[in-house]
Amino acid sequence: MLTVAPPDTVELRSNATFEALMWALSRPGDIRTLPEAGFDAISETLVDLECSAYADTPAMRERILATGANLSDRIGAADYVFITALEHAGQQLAEIKCGTALYPDDGATLIAAAAHLGNRVRLTGPGIQETTEITLAVSPEFWAMREMLCLYPEGFDIFFVDGDKVVGIPRSTKVEVL
Amino acid sequence: MSLASLTKDWAATSYGFLDASAKRELRRKMLKAIAVPGCQMPYASREVPMARGWGTGGLQVTLTLVNSASVVKVIDQGADDGVNAASIRRFISRVSGASETWDTLDATIVQSRHRIPEEIMREDQVLVLQVPNPEPLRGVEPNISIARQMHADADYGKLWLTLYEQIVRKGRIMQGASYPAMVNGRHVMTPSPIPRWDVPKLNMAQHLTFLSAGREKRLHAVPPYTRVEPLVFSDRPYQVEDHADLTCRRSGVRGFFMNELPQDGGGSVFEVSDSNLGIKAIDKTEGSAIEIGETWYRNGEYSA
Numbered sequence: 001m002l003t004v005a006p007p008d009t010v011e012l013r014s015n016a017t018f019e020a021l022m023w024a025l026s027r028p029g030d031i032r033t034l035p036e037a038g039f040d041a042i043s044e045t046l047v048d049l050e051c052s053a054y055a056d057t058p059a060m061r062e063r064i065l066a067t068g069a070n071l072s073d074r075i076g077a078a079d080y081v082f083i084t085a086l087e088h089a090g091q092q093l094a095e096i097k098c099g100t101a102l103y104p105d106d107g108a109t110l111i112a113a114a115a116h117l118g119n120r121v122r123l124t125g126p127g128i129q130e131t132t133e134i135t136l137a138v139s140p141e142f143w144a145m146r147e148m149l150c151l152y153p154e155g156f157d158i159f160f161v162d163g164d165k166v167v168g169i170p171r172s173t174k175v176e177v178l
Numbered sequence: 179m180s181l182a183s184l185t186k187d188w189a190a191t192s193y194g195f196l197d198a199s200a201k202r203e204l205r206r207k208m209l210k211a212i213a214v215p216g217c218q219m220p221y222a223s224r225e226v227p228m229a230r231g232w233g234t235g236g237l238q239v240t241l242t243l244v245n246s247a248s249v250v251k252v253i254d255q256g257a258d259d260g261v262n263a264a265s266i267r268r269f270i271s272r273v274s275g276a277s278e279t280w281d282t283l284d285a286t287i288v289q290s291r292h293r294i295p296e297e298i299m300r301e302d303q304v305l306v307l308q309v310p311n312p313e314p315l316r317g318v319e320p321n322i323s324i325a326r327q328m329h330a331d332a333d334y335g336k337l338w339l340t341l342y343e344q345i346v347r348k349g350r351i352m353q354g355a356s357y358p359a360m361v362n363g364r365h366v367m368t369p370s371p372i373p374r375w376d377v378p379k380l381n382m383a384q385h386l387t388f389l390s391a392g393r394e395k396r397l398h399a400v401p402p403y404t405r406v407e408p409l410v411f412s413d414r415p416y417q418v419e420d421h422a423d424l425t426c427r428r429s430g431v432r433g434f435f436m437n438e439l440p441q442d443g444g445g446s447v448f449e450v451s452d453s454n455l456g457i458k459a460i461d462k463t464e465g466s467a468i469e470i471g472e473t474w475y476r477n478g479e480y481s482a
Contacts, residue, residue: 101330170213
């Protein structure tokens, strides 16, 4: 008879984190709640020795090493990019992996800390019935760069994390700065 | 960093059957599949205690999503009580502690083979379709590398040609199930062998759909509110099966997708394919306080 272990805390946290991320990406602009604030639970949920990751803080780099992932020293070499200060990432962010039309899944996932208030943007695309408007502390320059890089189906997907709240912007979403 | 922080205690089984690394890989691919609707994402497709081709792809997606608060419905060709559906449902609940249901309205995860329930799925529900062949181009291009290049180029001319040839030869489009559909105006997907009747249910749906092929090791997704347009010619409108006027012989419901049961003396009778809808209709006639949700088809007409 099959006996099944009850879920441990890591399993529960990863399951809840993934659910938040999945719905955040399925409904761009919707604010979802993570079981835990910050990047740690997200890296635990998604990153392991099969991927490469980049982080801009020593603490997060340590977390990535603990997952067994390949720690990249450039954003352009990472599948998962954890950025706490988007404004300081600058030009390097433009190197982010966008995959190819042949392999769109090679595009990176950007997990960035950004307050869910500030500049207003309008979103349209899959997951949004008509249009939705959200506020994000993200500069218009960032969106201009994204627009240039995301030549659908190439592109990268973003999670903006503010405390334990997350907003997802997949590459399929059209972002209009208001 | 210490060795203790990098390791875990030994356990005989993992929660939800799949180990943590299998789940992380599926999560990564499921997120990418949502980001590029209709585009097939390769994944490793681990072993599960079921033969490939019996719903292992759907099962792996469900096992990644499931937690002990989930309510799982599994359908095989519309029915909840088929051997395949019942076994999968029991397995999921046994390895995860999730509850089981037959009712579409109660479910949080609906895993299905070949049908989408008739009741409209809500925005907090996930539909997981088991897919035997995820490649719409297989019939026109058996080489998967070339087929991938065709997807990259959005080169679907040969698919249109097969539909055109069907019209020329037979006078109508003969494609019964797995009708190719354009997702988000970019990728053509095969929506698993659901009948033509069910394809409109994916267009601008409220729920999230994953389509996963375990044998072929690929999955794709249709996020909510995403355009799913069956390939049709402008002068040949998309036609669903001619079931609008059929009545279920057991429950008396009318205007839904039916199973045809040929009779000995010739002719045939019909039973509603979404068996739980039929059960609910019978219970209701017998006076139970049962709720039948809004349906995608009303009086045989698609109306959502």
